[in-house]
Amino acid sequence: MAAMIVGVHPLAGFDKLLHYRVPETLRDSVAVGSLVRVPVLNALRLGLVGEIGPPRDFDVGKLKALAQVVYPFPALPPDLLELARWMAGYYACGLDSIIETMIPAAVRNGAGLKQEKLLAVTQRLTAEELAALTKRAPQQAKLYRFLEQQFRAQRKALVLARLGQTAAVAAALVKRGVLREEVRRIERIAYTDEHAHGELVAAQPHVLNAEQQAAVAAVTASLGAGKFGVSLLHGVTGSGKTEVYLRAIDTALKSGGGVVFLVPEVALTPQTVARLRSRLEAIAPGHRCVVWHSHLSEGERLDGWLALATGEARVVVGARSAVFAPVQNLRLIVVDEEHEPAYKQDETPRYHGRDVAVLRAKLTGAVCLLGSATPSLESFLNAQHGKYRLLQLLQRVDARKLPHIDIVDLRIEALKQRTLPLLSGKLVGAMQARFERREQTILFINRRGYSSSILCTKCGHIEECSHCSIAMTYHRTDEMLRCHLCGDQRPAPLRCPKCGAPDIRWRGLGTQRIEEAVRRVLPRARIERMDSDTMGKKNRFREVLAQFRAGKVDVLVGTQMIGKGLDFPNVTLVGLVDADMSMHVPDFRANERTFQLLVQVAGRAGRGDRAGEVVVQTFTPQAEAIQFSRHADYAGFAAAELKVRQDFRYPPYRHLIHHLFRGPNPEKLKFFAEQWAKLVEKTLGERVELRGPSASPIEKIKDEYRWQLWYFTNAVTKVVPELARLRAGFAWPDDLTQVLDVDPVNLV
Ligand SMILES: [Zn+2]
Ligand SMILES: [Zn+2]
Known part of the structure; x- marks a missing residue:
């Protein structure tokens, strides 16, 4: 038989394909995508089989032998390997760094694999043999008698502890062939701890309204066609997008397919997972939903990955990197909140989870469903051009009204309070009323606050570059304003060029200062703060959210990380403390981000039976992002903003x-x-x-x-x-x- 030769991408910090000979004994377990160990220089390194077949112009006799196949199935199915190659070219990075991103470290080193050993009787002893054994080795006989009475294999550690014996006793019986030792993998399933209980909400199937039915019918038809397609589900906040996702997942599972469900942030995952779990149990008993995010332990990650790779589980829910989960027979990828910048990875490889999801669906022939209340202009333009199918949910479920939005002009508030205001009179009054009625308030502060731009607190003027239409950046060292897109510069003004006021260097507010201000006006209220500083610990954010849901917190102060997709029926007031901060970030997407933030924030209020109220504090109430968001007018905003993008030839036009x-x-x-x-x-x-x-x-x-x-x-x-x-x-x-x-x- 001819020698089997494989090309391997070693995961050793360089980007090359090396060739190895496959020993006879490993032949049957090697495939394209297999994770293997190979000799590189003088050490054994992990690698991924990229091709099978002899290298051209190379002496086969001189090839080194492949040393080990780590798993008896490909670690990367063919579609993921093809995706990796595409990403390497598109994002200008080495294939090895992408393979390392696709296969979690826990899987690569296998160190977290948790196993337990079991003991069982394989060969029954006759009465004479047992008597002889009892005489010669009483401890062995004791162990044998105990195990003989059990119906199934017993955990070795437990049995030995109970009988007070050492491992040598068991080993002697195994050696004689009387006992057999088995190894069983122990699974750790994430999110089955106490935190999950408060999160099982709204899990029963709903009756769909006409728009939801139409959206479900369209996605079902795409899934039925069995080929690649992308649908953009634009649904206003509270319109029941999740219900559409669930029906689509149900359809994909019933046809025997697998599903990837992406969410932008970890904070969202527990609720989504709890919901999916309970729904899946109702519609498809026996389905397991694997959780995938950065807070998992190595062992949890490895177990989840193995369950998917072996087909034991067919659904994965997780953040960005779940797009690489080894789901078998992938039929559907859902990308919830597809507009979220969190989908982009800010270290090598710098991929965008949504874009990669679309491409993976294309390579696999699956359906990709992108959903958002405020779609990215990239996706919206694709829908307008007919590349994506646009599905719309413009009604809230049960025809609930969108909350009323109050815009507070901070320029007037500054005159009234004779100082730079943190909380306006309007917002304080509304918070106090909520506290009296035992209803809850969420206050948002802009995480993307950027203090190096110049904003006039008298007239709301922002210094912009005339070539690039983005805010200029203030450089303290030489008192200059610079455009960091085109490099244009001019001296920083001391007074506002528009109104002449001297108060033009306003800096943003931190969550801590706002928390203190709230304590002053609501001394008896229970207040919690959530931002990336306070949320470092693994389960901290889930604890706070669970407390908030249970009504143990009156006011939640935080960055927009608390705002996404979370359902709190008792929240009737949402305040956005500094709407401007995202608008004068020197970025052509600043308006889009502000609009998204306002709409998402407003969507948090009044999701229960009671009407919600939103208070937005701003120095620039006339800005388009604010005006269009008052009526949640996505179409109006998108049309106006796409015009600007086209004029300056910004993305999505280039x-x-x-x-x-x-x-x-x-x-x-x-x-x-x-x-x-x-x-x-x-x-x-x-x-x-x-x-x-x-x-x-x-x-x-x-x-x-x-x-x-x-x-x-x-x-x-x-x-x-x-x-x-x-x-x-x-x-x-x-x-x-x-x-x-x-x-x-x-x-x-
Ligand atoms: Zn001014
Ligand atoms: Zn410029």
Whole structure:
């Protein structure tokens, strides 16, 4: 028989395919996508089988042998391997880094695998034999007699402890063939602890309204067609998108398929999982829903992964990286809150979970369902162009009204209070009324608060770049305003250029200051704060949410992490303390983010029977993002904002690539960034438009200076490989680090 040769991608910090000979004994367990151990230099390294077949122009006799196959099934099914190759080209990173992202560390090192040993009798002893054994080795006889009376295999550790025996006693009987030892995998199932109880809500099937029925029918038809398709489900907050997802999942499971369900943030997962679990148990008894997110222990992750890879479980719910879960016969990928920037990974590989979900569905021939109350303009434009099918839910379930939105003009409030206001009179009054009635309040503070822009607290004016239509960045060191897209600069004004007021350098507020302000006006209220500082611990956010749900907290203060998709029927007031902070972030998506935030926040109020109220505090009440959000007018906002994007040829009309240069020497950084930009301009010409290089908005982090360059292009798949080729040939100095980010979601 001819020798079997495989090409392996070693996970050893370099991007190459190496060839190995497969020993006879391993032949049957090797496939494309298998996780293996291979000799690289003088050590055994993990690797992934990328192809089967002999290398051209290589002496087969000289090949080293593959050492081990880690799992008896492919760790990456063919669709994921193809996806990995596409991602390597598109996001300009090594295939090894993508494979390492796709296969969790717990799975790669297998260290978390928790097993227990069982003992059972294999060979019954005759009365004479037992008598002889009792005489010769009384302890062995005792163990044998105990196990002989059991119906099934017993846990070794327990039995030995109970009989007060050592492992040597069992080993002697195993050696003689009287007992057999089995190994069983113990599963740790996430979220079956005490926190899950408060989260089992609204799990019964609902009666669908006409819009939901139409959406379900459309998705069911796509699933029935058995081929790739993307649907964008635009549903206003409270319109019952989850119910549509559940019906689609049900259909996919009943046809024998697997499902990936993505949620943007961990905070959302417990509730979604609890809901899915109870619904799946009702409609499809025996289905297990695997949970996948960064807070899992290694063991939990490994168990979940194995359950999916072996087909024991067919549904996975999780954050971004769950898009790589080894679900068998994948039929449906749901991306909830598809507009969320959290889907983009901010370290290598810098992929976008939603975009990768669409591509995985395409490679697998599955259906991708993107859902949001405020779809990203990227997805909305795809729907307008007919690439995605648009499904709309414009009614709230039970025809509940959207909450009333009050806009508080902080310019007037500042005059009234004669100081910069934290909480307006309107908001304080509304909170006190809620406290008297034992109803709950959520206060949002903008996490993306960015204090380096300039905002006039008298007239709401924001200094913008006239070329790029984004806020200018204030650089304290030399008192300059700079546009970090095109590099344009001018001296920072001391007075507002519009109204002449001197109060133009307003900084944002922290959650802690707001919490203190709330304590002053509501001294008897129970207040909890939730932000990334206080939520470091694994279960802390779930504890706080469970307390809030149980009515043990009156006011919850936090960043928008608390706002997404959480259902709290007793919340009748939502306050947005600083609506401006997201609008003067120097980013062309600032308006889109503000609109999304306002609509999502408003959607948190009045989800129960009682009407909700929303109070939005702002220095710029006339801004489009605020005006359109008052009526939750997504179509109106999208039309206005897409016009601006088209005029400036920003995404979604072109792709954007960010190139960051870091190093200890600012002059050197500038010099090399400029040389590089010239080379790119000369080589790529028309295919790419460059802006910069210029100093990053945050010029220095941890003693390293930062410069950046932006590329605008219509042809990422042509431009990125070109950039990668040029990058490899360019004479970079040793102390300069550079990072490419394709389709960044944040400009700062
Ligand atoms: Zn002004
Ligand atoms: Zn500019």
